[in-house]
Amino acid sequence: MSSSDRQRIERVKGSRRAKLTPAPGTGAEPIPGDETTNAAPRAGDAASAPSGPNDERLKRDVPPHY
Known part of the structure; x- marks a missing residue:
């Protein structure tokens, strides 16, 4: 490999x-x-993962510095 x-x-x-x-x-x-x-989301993406009981609340939650 030359310079x-x-x-x-x-x-x-x-x-x-x-x-x-x-x-x-x-x-x-x-x-x-x-x-x-x-492109459509891949199977391993978080958007396609099954949701848990607190997922909706966490998505709506805003940190206090906003």
């Missing part, structure tokens, strides 16, 4: 954080499909 096959660290003047170049074979922007999906 050109890796991400590089770019210093950003006036910033405390550095910036990474895109990894080889990828783009700089995220894929729009990763942001939101219209």
